[in-house]
Amino acid sequence: MSLKQDAGIEYYVAPWALVGEELPIHFLIEPNFTFDAVEIERPSSISIQELLNVSSFSQIENVIRIDELMSRDYFGLIITYDNIFTDTSTVVPISVRFTLGKKTIREFNVIAKFFRPHISVISKPDSIILTNESDLNSLLKLRIGVSGFGRIRIAIDVEANCDTEVVIESYLRNALKQVIATYSKDEEIQPDDSRFGNKDWILHNTEVALRSTNMPESLRKEQLDKLREFLTNTKNSGKIIEDLSKAIENLFLDMLLFQFEKYPIDGVELSYGKPSLFTSRFGDSLTLRVRYWDTMGNEYDPILVPIRVDDKRIDKEPAQIPINIDWVREPFLIS
Numbered sequence: 246m247s248l249k250q251d252a253g254i255e256y257y258v259a260p261w262a263l264v265g266e267e268l269p270i271h272f273l274i275e276p277n278f279t280f281d282a283v284e285i286e287r288p289s290s291i292s293i294q295e296l297l298n299v300s301s302f303s304q305i306e307n308v309i310r311i312d313e314l315m316s317r318d319y320f321g322l323i324i325t326y327d328n329i330f331t332d333t334s335t336v337v338p339i340s341v342r343f344t345l346g347k348k349t350i351r352e353f354n355v356i357a358k359f360f361r362p363h364i365s366v367i368s369k370p371d372s373i374i375l376t377n378e379s380d381l382n383s384l385l386k387l388r389i390g391v392s393g394f395g396r397i398r399i400a401i402d403v404e405a406n407c408d409t410e411v412v413i414e415s416y417l418r419n420a421l422k423q424v425i426a427t428y429s430k431d432e433e434i435q436p437d438d439s440r441f442g443n444k445d446w447i448l449h450n451t452e453v454a455l456r457s458t459n460m461p462e463s464l465r466k467e468q469l470d471k472l473r474e475f476l477t478n479t480k481n482s483g484k485i486i487e488d489l490s491k492a493i494e495n496l497f498l499d500m501l502l503f504q505f506e507k508y509p510i511d512g513v514e515l516s517y518g519k520p521s522l523f524t525s526r527f528g529d530s531l532t533l534r535v536r537y538w539d540t541m542g543n544e545y546d547p548i549l550v551p552i553r554v555d556d557k558r559i560d561k562e563p564a565q566i567p568i569n570i571d572w573v574r575e576p577f578l579i580s
Contacts, residue, residue, distance in 0.1 A: 253274065253275045253277065253351075254273070254274055254275070254278060254343070254353075255272070255273040256271060256353060256355065257269075257270070257271045258270050258356065258357060261334075262325070262358075263360060263395050263539050263540065263543065264325075264326055264328070264330075264359060264539070264541060265326070265327065265542075266541050267325055268323070268324050268357055268359075269321060269323050269324075270321060270323075270339070270355060270357070271319070271320075271321040272319065272321065273318065274317060274319065276317070278343075280343040280345050280351075281312075281344065281345055281346070282310055282343075282344045283311040283341065283342070283343055283344070284309070284310050284311075284341070284342040285310075285322065285340070285341050286340040287339045288339075289307060290326055290337065291326060291327070291339065291357070292324065292327055293322055295322065296309070296322055297319075297321035297322065297323070298314055298319050299311050299313075299315070299320055300314065301313035324339070326359040329361070329543060330361065333361060333363045333392060334359065334393075335358075335359050336357070336358055337356070337358075338354050338355070338356055338357075339356075339357060340353070340354060360393055360395065361395070361539060361543070361545065362391070362392070362393040362394065362397040362512075362539050362545070363545075364389055364391050364392075364397065364399075364537055365389070365392075366550055367388035367390050367573060369386075369388075369550050370385065370386065370552060371553060372553035372555060373554055373555070373566075374555045374557060375527065375554070375556045376558060377559055379558075381564060381565065381566045381567070382567055384566055385522070385552075385568050385569060387533075387550065387570045387571070388573055389535070389570055389571070389572055389573065390573045391510070391513055391573065392576070395512070395539045395540050395541075396513070397512060397538070398537065398538045398540075399515050399516065399536065399537045400515075400516040400535075400536045402533075402534050403522065403532065403533055403534065404534065405528055405531040509570070509572045512574075513572055520567075521567045521568060522564075522568065523563065523566075527554045527556045527564075528554065528556075529554055529555070530554055531551075531552055531554055532549055533550040533568070534550075535550065
């Protein structure tokens with residue numbers, strides 16, 4: 246809270262706001278203070294959303310002149326800052342002048358502070374090397390610093406120099422893929438028709454779920470074909486029920502883990518949980534693009550993370566590489 250006092254007048258300015266967020270300013274006027282108008286001058290980056298306790302005013306360019314108040318002891322204004330700025334904060338002066346006749350008898354330089362979230366790359370690998378023996382779970386590690394005010398929503402996408410599309414998949418979607426992969430195994434088991442599941446229901450719901458992901462169409466079709474082939478083989482009936490039971494148990498656990506992955510630290514929300522790269526073959530480079538928004542929906546310039554890729558694998562089977570991010574809350578000094 247910022248309360249300023251001068252003879253006959255007190256005013257309050259809200260401590261801070263995000264871009265586009267309303268910031269109130271209030272003036273309290275003692276009964277014995279005499280004036281006949283108030284002039285408010287602000288830069289073009291500031292919009293006045295509302296005037297409080299004002300019955301008559303006029304405006305010329307960036308100056309609003311208040312000629313009459315509903316009651317003489319108070320007035321207020323609600324402002325917003327309309328431009329995205331690059332620093333973590335910006336300070337905007339607003340001039341409020343009380344006049345009597347043609348003379349300014351009291352002037353206040355009201356300071357409005359606006360903040361934004363900010364992220365930056367602290368460390369990243371210059372390159373990653375894939376071999377048939379690579380531990381994919383620990384191959385790609387980033388440290389990203391978070392500073393500024395407000396909650397941040399983050400989404401990660403990829404630009405890659407490769408023959409097949411590279412997508413980002415969430416932890417929960419990865420669990421779904423594992424269930425499908427289990428169904429797709431070529432195993433011989435004893436038939437048990439009494440426990441055979443509804444294959445049409447399984448196929449339909451799996452296809453609906455997969456279509457909600459960013460999996461490339463060719464890979465999605467391949468996985469569904471394998472699942473369909475497995476389901477239509479009556480020798481696999483008992484295996485289907487057994488795997489479905491295990492999958493349901495794992496899904497509840499994955500849902501809990503997904504919430505931890507979705508909110509890795511205070512003030513940061515990952516749109517789709519922990520991301521992974523999924524592709525059948527890498528090219529020689531990729532660029533991660535980390536996009537982020539504040540709670541007002543303002544999108545800021547993304548950070549780009551270029552990484553060289555050396556794919557030495559003999560077989561080019563589809564690979565899933567988790568993007569392991571260590572989120573670091575960096576100090577933020579308020580002036």
